[in-house]
Amino acid sequence: MKNFRFYIVVVTFIALIALAGVQSVWAGPNFQTVPNNPAPDFVVGAPAGELSNFGTFMAGALACPGHTYNVREYPNIINFPGPSYSLLQAGVIVTSTSENCMVVACFPISTDKYPAAQVWLFDYTYSIWTVAPVFLGPDGMLCGYTFGSGTFVPFTP
Amino acid sequence: MQSPTQPTGKNSTNLILRLLLAVGSITVYVLCIPRGITWLNFGTDGAELLAAALSDGVAHPSGYPLYTWILRGLTIFPIEPAFTANILSAALITASGQLMFSYIIDRSEPFPNSWMSGVIGLLSAATVQFAPLVWAHATVSEVYPLHLFLLSLLIWISSRPVQPGKEIYRDLSIGLTFGLGLANHLTILFALPFVIQPTRSVKDTVAKKLPGLSYRQTARSVTRRLGIALIVAAGLYASILLSDPYSPVRWHDPQDFGDLIDLISGAIYQPYFSASNDFTFRRLLAVPGWLVDQIGAFALFLGLWGAVYTSKPTWRDLSLIFLALGSLGFSLFYPVYDSYVHLLPFLFVIGIWIGQGLLHLIHLSKGSKAAIGLLVVFALNLVYISGIHWNQVDASEDVKAKTYALNVLSQAPMNAVILANEDRAIFPLWYYHDGLGERPDLTVIAQPLARTTWYQRLMRRVMPSIITPAEPDVDFWREANPTMTICLIRSVEPLDMDCGH
Numbered sequence: 169m170k171n172f173r174f175y176i177v178v179v180t181f182i183a184l185i186a187l188a189g190v191q192s193v194w195a196g197p198n199f200q201t202v203p204n205n206p207a208p209d210f211v212v213g214a215p216a217g218e219l220s221n222f223g224t225f226m227a228g229a230l231a232c233p234g235h236t237y238n239v240r241e242y243p244n245i246i247n248f249p250g251p252s253y254s255l256l257q258a259g260v261i262v263t264s265t266s267e268n269c270m271v272v273a274c275f276p277i278s279t280d281k282y283p284a285a286q287v288w289l290f291d292y293t294y295s296i297w298t299v300a301p302v303f304l305g306p307d308g309m310l311c312g313y314t315f316g317s318g319t320f321v322p323f324t325p
Numbered sequence: 326m327q328s329p330t331q332p333t334g335k336n337s338t339n340l341i342l343r344l345l346l347a348v349g350s351i352t353v354y355v356l357c358i359p360r361g362i363t364w365l366n367f368g369t370d371g372a373e374l375l376a377a378a379l380s381d382g383v384a385h386p387s388g389y390p391l392y393t394w395i396l397r398g399l400t401i402f403p404i405e406p407a408f409t410a411n412i413l414s415a416a417l418i419t420a421s422g423q424l425m426f427s428y429i430i431d432r433s434e435p436f437p438n439s440w441m442s443g444v445i446g447l448l449s450a451a452t453v454q455f456a457p458l459v460w461a462h463a464t465v466s467e468v469y470p471l472h473l474f475l476l477s478l479l480i481w482i483s484s485r486p487v488q489p490g491k492e493i494y495r496d497l498s499i500g501l502t503f504g505l506g507l508a509n510h511l512t513i514l515f516a517l518p519f520v521i522q523p524t525r526s527v528k529d530t531v532a533k534k535l536p537g538l539s540y541r542q543t544a545r546s547v548t549r550r551l552g553i554a555l556i557v558a559a560g561l562y563a564s565i566l567l568s569d570p571y572s573p574v575r576w577h578d579p580q581d582f583g584d585l586i587d588l589i590s591g592a593i594y595q596p597y598f599s600a601s602n603d604f605t606f607r608r609l610l611a612v613p614g615w616l617v618d619q620i621g622a623f624a625l626f627l628g629l630w631g632a633v634y635t636s637k638p639t640w641r642d643l644s645l646i647f648l649a650l651g652s653l654g655f656s657l658f659y660p661v662y663d664s665y666v667h668l669l670p671f672l673f674v675i676g677i678w679i680g681q682g683l684l685h686l687i688h689l690s691k692g693s694k695a696a697i698g699l700l701v702v703f704a705l706n707l708v709y710i711s712g713i714h715w716n717q718v719d720a721s722e723d724v725k726a727k728t729y730a731l732n733v734l735s736q737a738p739m740n741a742v743i744l745a746n747e748d749r750a751i752f753p754l755w756y757y758h759d760g761l762g763e764r765p766d767l768t769v770i771a772q773p774l775a776r777t778t779w780y781q782r783l784m785r786r787v788m789p790s791i792i793t794p795a796e797p798d799v800d801f802w803r804e805a806n807p808t809m810t811i812c813l814i815r816s817v818e819p820l821d822m823d824c825g826h
Contacts, residue, residue, distance in 0.1 A: 177633050181626050188614040188622075195604035195611070196662045200748045201370055201385050202773050203593055 273320035274311035279304065287312025290319040339443035343426055346447045347419055350454050353711075354415035354463040359720040361407045361727045362756055364749055366720050367666055368465030372752035372760075373574070375406055375466055379760035382572030383565055383579060386591035390561040391508040392468045407756070410466035417470035418463035422450040424477035425673065428484060429680035441687065441696070448703050449680035453672055455711040456619040460718045462669070468510050473669050475506040476516055476648075480673075483519040484641055492524050492546055500550040504557025511589075512667060515651030518644035520554065521547050562589060573759045573769065573787050578779040593777070608657045608664075615665065619672065620679070623706040628675040631682025649674040725818065726753045732820050734764045741810040741824060742791060744799060746772040750814045772813075799823070 279285055289300035289312055300312030300320065312320050359365070362372040370385070377384040378396035399409045426446040433442030453459055462469045479502045487495045503520045506513035524546045565579055565588070577588040587593075616625050636642045652670040659667065683703060687696040730753035737743055745751040751771045757763040768788050774780040775793050784793060791809070794801035799813040803825060812824040 173633050177626075177629050180633075181629055184613040184625065184629075185617070185622060187610055188617045190610060190614075193607065193611055194615065194662070194665050195607045196660055196664060199594075199661050201373065202746075202748055202751055202771055 270313050270315050271318065272305070272311045272313040274305040274309035275320075279308065279310055285310050288321045289314055290321075338440040339430060339446075342440070342443040342447045343423060346422060346426060346450055346454075350422055350451065350463075351415055351419045353455070354419065354460070355412065357460070357715075357719045357721055358408070358411045358415060358464045359723045361405055361724070362730075362753055363465055363720050363723050364726045365723050366461035366465045366718060367467060367469075367663065368720070369726075369748050369752060371407065371410065371466030372726065372756035373748075374468070375410060376752065376755035376760035377572070377574045377576075379406060379756075380572040380574050381569035382574035382759075383568050383576045383588065384574075385576050386593060387511055387589045388562065388565050388576070388579075388585075389468050389509060390565050391505055392471055394561070394564070395471070396466075406760070407466060411464060414465060414467060414470040415463045417474040418454060418459060421470075421473045421477040421673070422454040424474075424481045425450040425453065425676055425680075428477075428481050428677060429684070431484065432681065433684050442684065444700060445680050445683045445687070448700070448707060449676050449683065452620050452624050452679060452703075452707050452710070453676035455707065455714070456672055457714040457718055458619055458666065458669065459672060460711075460714065462666075464718060464720050469666060469669055472506070472510040472513065473673060475502055475509060476513060476670055477673060478502050479506065479513075479516055479519050480645075480648075483522060483644075487524065492542075493549070496524075496546050496549045497553060500553025501557055503550065504554035505561075507554060507558035508561035512652070512655060512670075515648050515655070515670065516644070518640070518647050520550050522640045522644065571787055573783070574755050575783055578783040584779070587779075604660075605657050612653070612657075615668075616675075619710075620675065621706040621710045623702055624679050624710075625675075627682040627686070627703065628678040629682070630686060631678035631680065631684075632675075634685050635678070635681040645674050645677065729817055729820055730754055730757045731763075733814065733822060734758065734767065736820075736822060737764065737767055737812055738810045738824055740766050741812050742768045742770060742802075742806065743812045743814065743822075744770050744772040744802060745814045747817070749817050799825075 273287065275287065287300040287302050287310060289298055300314060300318070302310055302312050305311035359368075362368070362375070374384050374389065374392060375396060376382070378393040379400065381397075384393050395413070396406065396410055399413060400406055402409050426449075429446040429449055430442055433439070433445070454463070459473070462473075479499065482495065482498045482502060485495070499520055503513065503516070506516070524543050562585065565585060566581075568575065568579075570578075570580075577584050577593070579585045579588050620628070632646075636646065649671050652667055652674075656664045656667040656671070683699065686699055690696050690699065726749070729749075733743065733754060734757060743754065745754055751769070754769045755771075758765075758767060758769050768791060770784070770788075770791070771780070775784070781793050784791060792805040794805040799811060802811045810824055812822050815821040815823050
């Protein structure tokens with residue numbers, strides 16, 4: 169029994185120390201005390217190829233018939249390690265019920281005026297901020313996309 | 326010469342060690358405390374809690390009535406309320422450390438009342454007190470220091486032996502502490518097993534030849550504790566209905582029990598729970614790294630040793646395990662980025678296990694050299710961990726939140742309406758404008774809340790001349806209120822305020 173306890177302690181400790189070097193990010197959405205969207209969730213069904221209007225920007229899911237996704241407007245992103253915090257004006261969290269669905273968020277940023285505009289993405293799969301791949305969406309909107317879920321933030325250098 | 330593991334007879338050595346722990350921790354905390362409100366160290370909500378207290382309003386869900394009442398009481402001191410509240414947090418965490426010290430001393434069965442057990446109690450409590458999460462909370466105005474204090478008090482009271490005929494006093498103490506805890510932070514529910522524990526253990530009854538208590542007596546005792554707790558908690562939550570209906574900081578604008586339930590249950594945050602929780606597993610993987618960062622690898626080993634070797638299938642030890650796992654589980658599943666603040670009770674339990682683990686190892690080592698070696702390594706671990714985190718938690722020079730708020734209040738045109746749309750922008754303005762009464766000609770509006778019916782109702786009462794538009798954009802606010810100067814805080818740092826000129 170004594171040896172059994174000893175092995176439990178040693179093996180658990182080694183496992184914890186090994187894991188300590190693997191993952192250090194405490195993941196999750198950056199919600200605030202003042203919620204930006206205290207109204208009921210914007211949960212919509214998304215037929216393939218459809219982009220749903222959502223306030224000043226658009227978000228949606230592509231190529232995933234019948235699945236649902238969840239969009240939440242988010243005015244300011246805290247703990248954002250990317251470009252200068254002060255330049256961030258709005259963001260959107262898009263969560264998907266399938267990790268294989270492409271989700272997009274489009275922002276009304278003129279790429280003529282801001283040719284270097286970017287969309288930053290907090291990728292929940294890897295818990296990292298990164299520059300999202302983009303394409304030009306409806307009405308010239310700048311759209312970022314990912315597969316799965318993410319927080320999208322527009323940035324205009 | 327007296328052996329380090331022999332009882333000292335008098336408790337003078339442990340009293341000195343206890344004082345050393347208290348004076349040392351409060352000194353370090355005060356050195357790191359900001360002199361006013363802050364955004365650092367999880368302190369953003371502090372300005373909002375203070376504003377609610379100072380304006381006789383209602384804090385964000387769940388209302389935190391106990392904490393806001395205490396903050397109101399602190400206004401008798403002629404010091405800036407935020408500074409006083411920060412010192413209160415330092416005092417509460419220091420008191421929690423003292424209770425952990427007592428708990429470890431009380432349970433130092435191999436060598437009770439020896440100076441060795443005192444040193445172990447000191448080092449274990451200090452390891453938790455200087456873990457950056459705990460240390461950070463000791464420097465800011467928040468509900469969590471009070472939560473940790475009430476939790477430690479509950480654990481300590483419920484671990485004390487009870488003499489026949491004195492059960493009612495312990496029931497009163499447990500019920501009162503748990504009730505106050507519920508009125509501060511509802512996650513104290515994870516400590517429920519300490520409240521419903523049997524009045525007297527079988528071991529106590531046999532070893533001390535005390536008369537056993539019948540199930541009926543135990544049931545009566547537990548009912549008494551829960552009854553007192555519910556009366557205290559319900560009374561404090563009901564006191565929210567007595568707050569000033571004209572306070573601009575009045576979450577959910579509670580006017581009846583339905584509103585009160587919405588406030589207490591955090592109805593405004595319930596949509597958060599529909600968010601994807603695919604981060605839970607990654608959080609679980611992050612816990613080991615987080616623990617090593619908080620207490621160091623050696624302390625983690627001692628905590629494991631204590632948990633595995635000294636935990637017994639007793640109600641008390643199982644209650645500790647339940648509290649630790651409950652707090653850990655809540656932190657993993659609560660879909661907010663900084664949910665790891667709910668690991669404070671988890672850390673507290675680990676601190677107890679660290680102390681018990683070290684006591685056990687020193688008992689096993691028998692030779693004093695090995696024992697001294699363990700203590701030295703543990704002390705070095707503490708010094709190293711606290712040393713590398715000092716700069717991280719030192720907020721003594723921080724004036725960013727204050728500077729931001731005073732700049733807005735000094736730059737805003739006469740009678741302007743200020744729209745702010747995030748925590749860091751809103752709360753400092755609430756504190757200075759609605760809490761301390763600076764620039765009374767201005768009106769501060771939490772723009773995102775303006776979409777809720779309760780905030781619209783509150784605005785109609787408190788600021789009847791302002792019309793809330795259907796759309797949140799600032800242009801709609803200006804269109805709806807053409808005679809007013811509407812200013813929008815576009816950026817907090819650096820300050821960018823658009824007043825439409």
